[in-house]
Each structure stands twice: as C-alpha cells, then as structure tokens.
Amino acid sequence: MRIQVNGARREVADSATVAEVLDALGMPAAGxxxxxxxxxxxxxxxxxxxxxxGAVLEVLTAVQGG
Structure with missing residues (x-):
C-alpha cells in the first residue's frame, strides 16, 4: 500500500504498523x-x-543543541 512519510511517498506492506514502517526505513525507535x-x-x-x-506519517528526530 502507499503512504506518505515526511512528505515522500512510500510503498509498505498492507498490514504494516508504525513500528514496522520505522524499521523498514531504518529509523531508530528512540529519540x-x-x-x-x-x-x-x-x-x-x-x-x-x-x-x-494513504496515511500520512510525520517522523521528527530529537536534536540536541541551543
């Protein structure tokens, strides 16, 4: 199925969960x-x-600094 991740179209498994999408994209679970x-x-x-x-997923990474 097709979804959007941070504005980019992605193809993922039909039964994907948020965790599975993050894993497939190589994104860490923490931070x-x-x-x-x-x-x-x-x-x-x-x-x-x-x-x-058709879901829209936005993933934000924590950045340290000031």
Whole structure:
C-alpha cells in the first residue's frame, strides 16, 4: 500500500504498523516522535498501531543543541 512519510511517498506492506514502517526505513525507535494523520502516536503504541492506505506519517528526530 502507499503512504506518505515526511512528505515522500512510500510503498509498505498492507498490514504494516508504525513500528514496522520505522524499521523498514531504518529509523531508530528512540529519540523520535511520530504523528500518524496528525495525531501523535506514543512510542509504546508503535507496534500496535496499524497504518492504513494513504496515511500520512510525520517522523521528527530529537536534536540536541541551543
């Protein structure tokens, strides 16, 4: 199925979860924040949150500095 991740179209498995999408993209599980269709997904829920066709996933990485 097709989804958008940070504005880029991606092809993922039909039954993909947020955790599986992050893993497929090589993104770390820690130090990131994820929003699915505009709603924040807590890290504890990544493995149980399914991603639907046409979903929009925004992944933000924490950056240290000032």
């Amino acid at each position: 990131i924040a994820v929003a699915l269709d505009g709603e924040v997904v807590p890290r504890a829920a990544h493995a149980a949150t399914p991603v639907a066709e």
